[in-house]
Amino acid sequence: MSTSLSRRAWLRQAALYTASPMALNLLAMQQAAAASTSGYKALVCVFLFGGNDACNTVLPLDAASWAAYEAARGGGSDPVALAAPGTPARPGASSVNARLGGVLPLEPVTALPGGRQMALHPVLGTVRDLFAARRLAVVSNVGALSQPLTKADWTAGRGSRPGRLFSHNDQQAYWQSFGNEGSTQGWGGAFAARAGASNTHPGLAAIGVNGSAVWTSVAGLPGGQIAGTGPVRLGGAGETLLGSAATRQALLAVASRQRGNGVLEGDLAALTQRSVNSEALLSAALPGLAAGPWSSAGAKTQAADPLLQCTDPLSGTAAFNPLAGQLQAVARVIAARSALGMGRQVFFVSLSGWDTHDDQPSRHARLLAQLSHGLGYFDRTLAQMGVDQSVTTFTASDFGRSFVSNGDGTDHGWGGHHFVMGGAVRGGELYGSLPTYGPALGNGEFDSTDQIQRGALLPSTGLASYAATLGRWFGLSDSELLALLPALGNWPTTARRLAFLG
DSSP: OOOOOOOOHHHHHHTTTTHHHHHHHHHHHHSOOOOGOSSSSEEEEEEETTTOOOOGGEESSSSHHHHHHHHHOOOSSSSSBBBOOOOOOOOOOOHHHHHOBBOOOOOOOSSSSGGGGEOTTTOHHHHHHHHTTEEEEEEEEEEEOOSSOHHHHHHHHHHHOOTTTTTTHHHHHHHHHSSSSTTTOOOOHHHHHHHHGGGGGGGSSSEEEEEEOOGGTTTTTOOOBBTTBBOOOOSTTTTOTTTTTHHHHHHHHHOOGGGOOHHHHHHHHEEEEEHHHHHHHHHEEEEETTTTSSSSSOOOOOOOOOOOOEEEETTOOEEEEEHHHHHHHHHHHHHTTTHHHHEEEEEEEEEOOHHHHHHHHHHHHHHHHHHHHHHHHHHHHHHHHOOOOEEEEEESSOOOSSOOOOOSSBBOOOEEEEEEESSSSOOOEESOOOOOOOOEEEEEEEEEETTTTGOOOOOOOOSHHHHHHHHHHHHHHHHHHHHHHHGGGGGGGGOOOOOSSS
16 A cells, blocks of 8 residues: 555545546446346456566567577577577576576467467466466467557558557556556456446455556546555554554544535545545455465465565575565455455556566566466465456556567567466467567568567557456446447457457
């Protein structure tokens, strides 16, 4: 949870929930109960802040693409290019990627067109195992794209493209809200609001871990926040807030103010009171840190829990994985779903550091190892809880990265590959189109219809289709998705949903 509880911050938060077209759409939707929202379901967004290098995450292995890949990324004393499949690891090598060994081949259930093959980064062994067990799917070349766009369109300047395409803030905002920087309403929160009829406590329907997120926010529905260890206590008698009894009393004083002091101040008071009430409900219902399969027996803290420790792929030492810690908090909230009367929830967790302009080989390897460990931990935990069929986890990121190396890193790109995991996922498959890499033509251009300047991937799947597939599984109808995801209507009907969920 944010540590800033100033009046100004609370007023900014209250302003998120003023009337808007999306709010009116949601109000109409919530008034109609739907059989499709029976039972419990949750979506968990794992956001990789900074822009994950998709070209070193999922790799095409056809001869032409691999040759282009090595030519673009193989230079320098510590090249960004990974080693070919079957290359033995060389622990004493000076090159980081040589120490890791070759990429890990994937064998999808359905053969790729033309007999093409693909592989994963060498540290993604757990992801490979989840893929082989059909619990995880790869969704290829997804990006911020409001309508279909070809390489010819791009070159000629035709068609629509996102504003400030290579900007972190704007592309993070687009992925969370389909808007630019400053957007305040996210599609995760909108999905949760649509399912509000099945929730006893709407304020607990959309929760961000370790901070707020646009993705969980929507008009009329405050996005909740918890820490990795659980809710930050706000209202219990004799307690403190941020170590101060006075701060807690000031917060409760804000909650008690009446609308007579002004509309915004009244909204602030209502929002604050909802936060206090939600914290009290969640604190009472949340199972203990060591009360379930999300924790090792006897573990008293997250940092000391072996289940939450990830082995560094370069040093071999184990340390607390912050992503696993956040996912543990999500698992505990899911365990309290019945006590809280929740039928639909969305969660936002994140891992930062993916802006790998330099020192990419070591930085990217460590981040991917944390992602792989976190996904494996969460899948096992949900299976042991018996809710793996009801929870779908997916990755998101600002953008992919440039195909060309800048020496020891990569720069901002566009399309990227993503993972979707869960018992309901049609795993062991690649969805979308695996790009083909081409040789460099000079001036930063490449001889491939899948690549634009500096070899960045031109997305073949729009974010709206990715989101709509998740939303349909979550219980939204096609008409509701078109209302909440306006860009979806720009795509052919056959491209509006992918097949990774039923």
